[in-house]
Each structure stands twice: as C-alpha cells, then as structure tokens.
Amino acid sequence: xxxxxxxxxxxxxxxxxxxxxxxxxxxxxxxxxxxxxxxxxxxxxxxxxxxxxxxxxxxxxxxxxxxxxxxxxxxxxxxxxxxxxxxxxxxxxxxxxxxxxxxxxxxxxxxxxxxxxx
Numbered sequence: 001x002x003x004x005x006x007x008x009x010x011x012x013x014x015x016x017x018x019x020x021x022x023x024x025x026x027x028x029x030x031x032x033x034x035x036x037x038x039x040x041x042x043x044x045x046x047x048x049x050x051x052x053x054x055x056x057x058x059x060x061x062x063x064x065x066x067x068x069x070x071x072x073x074x075x076x077x078x079x080x081x082x083x084x085x086x087x088x089x090x091x092x093x094x095x096x097x098x099x100x101x102x103x104x105x106x107x108x109x110x111x112x113x114x115x116x117x118x
Contacts, residue, residue: 015097047070
C-alpha cells in the first residue's frame with residue numbers, strides 16, 4: 001500500500017474513533033482490535049493511543065480533551081479540527097470510515113499470521 005493511502009486510511013480510522021455517530025463502547029471495542037503499531041505516522045499513533053487511553057467517554061468529551069492530551073505528548077501545535085477536518089463524519093461517510101478500520105484490523109491479523117474469516 002502506498003504511503004499516501006496508508007496515511008489516509010489512518011486518518012479515516014481516527015475520524016471514526018472520534019465520531020459522535022458511534023457509541024463510546026464501540027470505540028473501546030474497535031481500539032481493542034487495533035494496535036498502535038498499525039499507525040505509521042507518529043502523530044496518528046499518538047492520537048490513537050490517547051483515544052484508546054480515554055476509555056468509554058462520550059465523543060464530545062473525547063474531542064474536547066484530545067488536543068490537550070496530544071499536546072502533552074509532544075505535539076504543541078496540534079489542532080483537532082485541522083487534523084480531523086472541519087466537518088464531523090456524516091452518516092453517509094460512516095461506512096467508509098468503518099471500512100478503513102476494518103482494513104487496519106485485517107492487516108493486524110494478517111501480520112500476526114491469523115486471517116479473519118468473513
């Protein structure tokens with residue numbers, strides 16, 4: 001996979017995890033299926049680790065706290081809206097965002113030597 005596509009997929013996964021269209025428990029479950037090593041970009045990896053560490057908090061609270069958490073991890077110029085895009089994920093985009101996460105989960109299992117079954 002090209003680097004550009006990997007970064008887009010990582011960002012899509014993070015947009016889903018920050019979305020108010022999924023439940024906090026769903027976010028926690030998805031984070032448990034992913035691994036920070038799947039995120040090639042350092043900022044993406046740190047963002048994922050902070051999302052995972054936040055636990056089952058409401059999406060609004062997560063988005064409020066995430067900039068401070070990422071700044072504390074060494075990214076002082078982090079801007080959430082710039083990072084995720086000015087618009088929150090829409091209902092129409094949610095399927096595409098889920099597909100990005102599912103591809104990353106599949107990559108994790110393939111690298112572990114286990115294939116996911118349909």
